[in-house]
Amino acid sequence: MASHNNEQYVEEHDHHGFPWGHVIGFILSLVLTGAALWFVFNSGLSTSVAIGISIVLAILQVFVQLYMFMHIRESKSAPFQSGAIYFGIFIALTVVLGSIFVMWYVLVSHMY
């Protein structure tokens, strides 16, 4: 089997203290969620702008989850873990935006 000669697999996090990372992450998530709600319901901005901002806030929350909760940077294979997620996001965006692009005429002309 492949031997790794006692290399460090995981970044040294201090796991013996108070879980600051998680608490801050949780608070950030609540703030981002609350902000999205405010932008959509209370800000008086046009709907499309508010929704656009909410999507940005959602993406920020995703990064909070990935980096602060899910420890994506841990392990020797970290570049591949991140790569797997980022490529997944790239394909996900292609699927969603690509579908809107392709179906645009149908959507706009209410063909169906």
Next chain:
Amino acid sequence: MAAHVDPGYKGPLEYATEEGRMNILGFWIFLGAEFVLFSCLFAMYIVLQGSTAGGPTSQELFEFKSMLIQTLLLLTSSFTCGLAIHEMRRENKKGLIIWLIITLLLGLGFLYMEIEEFLLYIYHEGATWGTSAFLSSFFVLVGTHGAHVTLGSLWMISIIIQLVQRGLTPRTTRKAFIIGLYWHFLDVMWIFIFTIVYLTGMVV
């Protein structure tokens, strides 16, 4: 060989064996695939959200309070899941199990509210998945997420049992870590459902 802890290893238990490292890597890759799976459901929803076929619309159906409570339940469960893994890293088996049980209860609370929401639509609003394309895609997108949470809950129960039976070993910690990843991923998906389905649906 794959289940052997390398001598002199000093990190978290779940990364201690090659098997553990490979399983965790494999699960991250699986999550990449799940991103794509959900993206197809989102694409379907976005394209079809206006096709209400004369039936109930999102503005008519979605309720702010229910959506907010579901969001808070799931978000908190993601936090408590993180705390569980934190306890695991501190080698506190009891703390791990307690926080996992709390996570599970919050998840079940989320499911209860979601099922209540679905039943409300189906039986009180006449809004089934056969009513219109919008409702088909709503029920299947949100329902697929709910099915994932259900499966995750069953999985979490099985992990809790194994932790009670076997304590903290490289294998059990790896399993706990992976179900943690799964659970966080489901919260990530919910953030998008919250934004693209509920928020958008309530104002557009």
Next chain:
Amino acid sequence: MRLDEFFVTGDPMIYAADVSIVLTIIAIVAVLTYFKKWKWLWTEWLTTVDHKKIGIMYILAALLMMFRGGVDGLLMRIQLAAPDMKFLESEHYNQIFTTHGTLMIIFMAMPFIFGMINIAMPLQIGARDVAYPWLNALSFWLFFAGAMLFNISFVIGGSPDAGWTSYTPLASIEHSPGVGQNYYLWGLQLSGIGSLASGINFMVTILRMRAPGMTLMKMPMFTWSVFITSIIIVYAFPILTVALALLTFDRMFGTHFFTVDGGGMPMMWLNLFWMWGHPEVYIVVLPAFGIFSEVVSTFSRRRLFGHHAMVMSMAAIAVLSFIVWVHHFFTMGAGPAVNSFFSISTMLIAVPTGVKIFNWLATMYKGRIRFTVPMLWTLAFIPNFVIGGVTGVMLAAAPADYQYHNSYFLVGHFHYVLIAGVVFGMIAGLYYWWPKFFGFKLNERQGKHGFWWFMIGFNLTFFPQYILGLMGMPRRIYMYTNADWSLLNMTSTIGAVMQGIGFLIICYNIYWSVRYAPRTNEADPWDGGRTLEWAIPSPVPYYNFSRVPEIKELDPVWYAKKRGEKLIDGPLEKIHMPSNSGVPFILGQIFFVFGFGFVFGWFWMVIPAFIAILLCMAWRSFDYDDGYYVNVEEIKEIEGV
């Protein structure tokens, strides 16, 4: 459901098939009982987690499916040999072209590549198995369940008949009310789950199980092709999963994803299907490219030209493959902006492929070429695939495609790329790696006969189809009346018969060699092996490597041999191996029952099967079996030390 709806009735050919299926089952049971081989079957094959055996099972399945798909092709060609033929009714013809396409792509090409990957990739990287051997077995049995489900349709319930592409609204419940489409949906869904699992399995294997010193850039080109293919699989198959599930929901639960009424959008089926479907064709062709790289290098006795460029071009192909899909439905009305974008992206993807062709040619230039059977298949691939490829660039021009779309020009194009690419590659790989797994080569003379019949027949079948397409012949028609088309169609049919003969010669080649070929058992039977699999005994011991070698360079076996070094060296240690398990096989059968029940809408069968699946997953979760050790004595005995 009436018995005459459950069983397909009224067609003598179907009755003949029923009889032969029953006789075959009886024959298999009789042979196993007479030779007392049930236990052997269970312990050696049904419960194996050994990648080599799983690979062999995949390849065997692929060859059987190639036979059935080929027969379908021949039936079509007979019907089209002349105008106004009454050999097949239109209904029957539709079922046959649907089965032909689905079998060849999903149940022949996919298992063939998974078979090749399973047998060769772990050996090439110096690994003792894949990352998840149990999951590997499950992937095979899921494929098997899906294949069985799809194959049974033509005698029980009825075959799907909406094409392998299953377009809505034709494939919706209103226009395809029978169970045929459900077989399509579940056959693909089950084997698709297996494929996704394999993609993850191979990726982790390559990332974490390489021999020490083998950096990513020191991996053999076939392994690189497997890595890139696995990436495409992981990100493309979820799209198919969703598309199939949504159509299943439409058909069985009354949802409106792709329906004409209720706000549904049939075009979204095509959109999702091809978002998977285009990457899928690169999934099947990239491993073939990998095989060609190995064969060209070995039989030109030269290092592969442009290693970096070969890797980069496959990576480019993988990324581009996800942004070209609309070229499959330019004519559906997405508009000029969409069509222009996808026209350009499609033409772009020809560039990295072209780079690879030139690199293969450059490898051969000034090489000492040996015309072995694998090399013949590879040499034939180059011009034939290029013909397919350039017609692809023609099709990529959206305005021109309005003329070519769904004509025989398209049929010619995709058969040229799929057969000259994938089939030639798989057969080359079969001949190339055969001696490694069985200890003897397939007979060269017979192999060459098989090659020539198949290759010439292939060109005779499909080249006329380009011209027929330009003359206006549409695809998927069961009959034509235009006398101008008869000569080319007849030529095409003769070619198909020649391909059939070639295939039979290859089958005979295998049979004859199993019986009579001398067992030379050499580690390097081609006397020119460059990569790690040629450093170990043939047949390969079940643990693969007695000691894992330390790697310093590309083509390690070649250079070690030149320097007179021993690659596999050092003290023997006990080897850890994973245990066999019957659960993948059993789970596969349960999935079959689940799928079968779903096909007929028998939820009294589906729900218990679903619960059984959950129970098996729970069993697996609580399974702490940690494998076993092969002790040094046994290794010494096997290695003859």
